[in-house]
Amino acid sequence: MHSSVSSFDITRQHYSVESKIVASLERISEAFRVLLWNESKENALSPIQIQILIFLLFHSEEQSKVSYLAREFNMTKATISDSVKLLLQKGLIQKIDDRTDTRSYVIGLTPEGRNIATKSAGFAFSIEKPLHSLSDQQKETILVGLLKLIQELHRAGIITMQRMCFTCSHYRAHEGTHFCTLLQSSLATHELRVDCPEHTELPKESSKT
Ligand code: SF4
Numbered sequence: 001m002h003s004s005v006s007s008f009d010i011t012r013q014h015y016s017v018e019s020k021i022v023a024s025l026e027r028i029s030e031a032f033r034v035l036l037w038n039e040s041k042e043n044a045l046s047p048i049q050i051q052i053l054i055f056l057l058f059h060s061e062e063q064s065k066v067s068y069l070a071r072e073f074n075m076t077k078a079t080i081s082d083s084v085k086l087l088l089q090k091g092l093i094q095k096i097d098d099r100t101d102t103r104s105y106v107i108g109l110t111p112e113g114r115n116i117a118t119k120s121a122g123f124a125f126s127i128e129k130p131l132h133s134l135s136d137q138q139k140e141t142i143l144v145g146l147l148k149l150i151q152e153l154h155r156a157g158i159i160t161m162q163r164m165c166f167t168c169s170h171y172r173a174h175e176g177t178h179f180c181t182l183l184q185s186s187l188a189t190h191e192l193r194v195d196c197p198e199h200t201e202l203p204k205e206s207s208k209t
Contacts (some may be wrong), residue, residue: 006022031127040121043116045090048073053092053117056109060197071161079189092116098171140189147192163199165192170200 007022017018019143036047043050051073056064063072066084070077084107087093092113098104109117131139151166153159167173170182179188182198 028127032124035123036124039120043120045087045116046074048081049087049122050116050123052080052083052087052107053109053113054121054123056093056107056123057114057117058195060177061096061106061108062100064108065104066107071106074160088091088114136190143192144189147194151196162194163196164194165196165199167202168196168199169202170198 006020007016007019008026009019013019033047036050039048040047052069055072062068066080068075069075069084070080073080077208084093088166091110093107094110095105096108098106100147119154131142134142147164147166150159150162150164154162154167165178165180165187168180170180172181178189178192179185180187184199
């Protein structure tokens, strides 16, 4: 049950830095929505169709399935299937036989789909650009704070899909240092990954930080 405490209550924001952070994240999520919408309009596609094309551009075959995309974007399989159907009709993606499961298929980009995905993948750069002017320490503080927030939201079942170090079975933390047992290497804070191809999900209750 939700309490009546609101991060958007301006009076509360005067004394709660947490509320201010949440209100700021909401502003930034609005910026994502607007930028994605502009990109979609330009390509006569829907925002989710653009997101699917960009996701396919950067992720493995095993992640390029309707069921995986549904979890990634918190949508039903039926909704993702509809978008996939339209992208197939537009000739931007193709079905490829799944080598691991003959009843299933994976989705790949066609050359035209790849062109649009490559062009659109920079849609959020206006958000990245101002971050370049922060100090390394400021950026690391933001990164760790956001990773912890994602970890907690994942634990609470709000973010279902993520592939970052703190929820990976290869991650070890020791006295403020980070270590990856797969890469057999310590990780500096700026090397912590948000979307790692080798991520292996931890059982939720055994999260390590
Ligand atoms: S495998 Fe990737 S996500 Fe897991 S700890 Fe190593 S770098 Fe982090």
